[in-house]
Amino acid sequence: MIELTILGCHSATPRENKHTSSQLIEVAGNLFLIDCGEGTQMQLRKSKAKFSRIKHIFISHLHGDHFYGLIGLISTFRLLGRTTDLHIYGPVGIKESITLQLKLANSWTNYSLYFHELSSTESELIYEDEGVTVSTIPLDHRVYTNGFLFTTKSKMRKINTQAIEGLELEHFHFKQLQQGQSIELSKGELIENEKLTFSPDPPKQYAYCSDTAYNEKIIPLIKGVDLLYHEATFLESHSDLAAKTKHSTALQAAKIAQAAQVKKLVLGHYSNRYDDKAAFIDEASRIFEMVFLAEDLKTFSI
């Protein structure tokens, strides 16, 4: 299960009720933050999330609408008395920028801050624990940019409650079965795992792709994901602007979703020039049916 909360999904300049990019991902006991536009800490408070639980922050690129709220959040963690380590993943330069501002404020964090600077143009695994992996999705933008792919691990086989009926199983038998082992009953009888369990749920996958020009290279990396957030800064009527600024249109996002055979597509990173967002759905749904609009503080479950 992956729970996604959109904290902000608008591009360029933050306005009242139009917050710039940031997302919260609750998965396998982690609370991850992706991107951190100015004002993200206020959105975190509004979302009612226990944001002190965030231990890993993934920054796609160093444009202000994805990054200028990070120093404030780091500073607020300090003021709230945080002692837990914080890991920041982002383009080379992110460490220098944050540490310079902490130095000028003479306000070093009283918790440890670890920077994981990214520079590869190939997808790489950047985080892994027992329940989830996070890898990069290299994107095509005006500056070095990565999307992020979250993949849950499915470790536990599921007990077939009908098949175990009548067997005298101890607690440790259940553990062994979930872990894929065959079991030995107290009378010495051996039973193969497959006879008593079902396969685990398939892994769940969430892909965040913002900001990027239309880029078919990402298709194999996001093949079949359960949910794809793909930027749609523009409509096709402004495809020239999209090309010039290395952003995508709603139609281009849908093309990527279709080619990658993803299950659901969520559009966001809208340009401020559009008041009515219905046209984004109309344009994308011409070629991809399961398309949804991101909204600030909207949640999606996978």
Added chain:
Amino acid sequence: MIELTILGCHSATPRENKHTSSQLIEVAGNLFLIDCGEGTQMQLRKSKAKFSRIKHIFISHLHGDHFYGLIGLISTFRLLGRTTDLHIYGPVGIKESITLQLKLANSWTNYSLYFHELSSTESELIYEDEGVTVSTIPLDHRVYTNGFLFTTKSKMRKINTQAIEGLELEHFHFKQLQQGQSIELSKGELIENEKLTFSPDPPKQYAYCSDTAYNEKIIPLIKGVDLLYHEATFLESHSDLAAKTKHSTALQAAKIAQAAQVKKLVLGHYSNRYDDKAAFIDEASRIFEMVFLAEDLKTFSI
């Protein structure tokens, strides 16, 4: 006339409806910004000010709640197509911090950005035009900090409408009178300026003092100002915290106001620990009567 708009008056961490330090000053045709906490650009939009008119920004110190919104505002000016020069006044290091972030975003401004880095511990004149001067008020805080004193110039004498009755005055005569010159009528008659005019309005003064410990050294610099904004992060019940963090209590702010014989005192920069602000007025008004509370988006006229 000086028009002051409080954009944010809370300390430390920005929250919904509790914005960190920033103020707009409309004076002598200028729109000045003092300090720029995270989210200031959203507050500027809410205030309905034509904030593209801001040409000079004064930053007291490089703590986040006074500074972390500046890079976002600079970036927004770029996105809005600004071409007018922008002047930034603040502690040494402000240029490096802002330019590093612009470099990392590969987003240089298409307008000229001038940094005026401050390092003096004596008051200095940092801005002057025909209508106003701005000078620093060195403060006592954990990092190098300046308050700012705005003083209007009173150049124009005021026409005595009763005295000029019956005289045949041309447009240029009015200008001469306002500028303090005596005039010659068309018949050759000379009239002394003082007979037809009153003295100009006295200059108006606004002093911004945040953040600072109780500091009697500022008293001669702010003597008799029309309005003093003095930080009151704490109440006397937390005077130990005030001393430790180099902030002031409401009572200390009032003592400064009293000693400097200012006309009005406005308190702000409240710690988030206080929900009810009435106690700030109660405490300060024990020794200084004309005391007011800053509130986000409240305005004061001088």
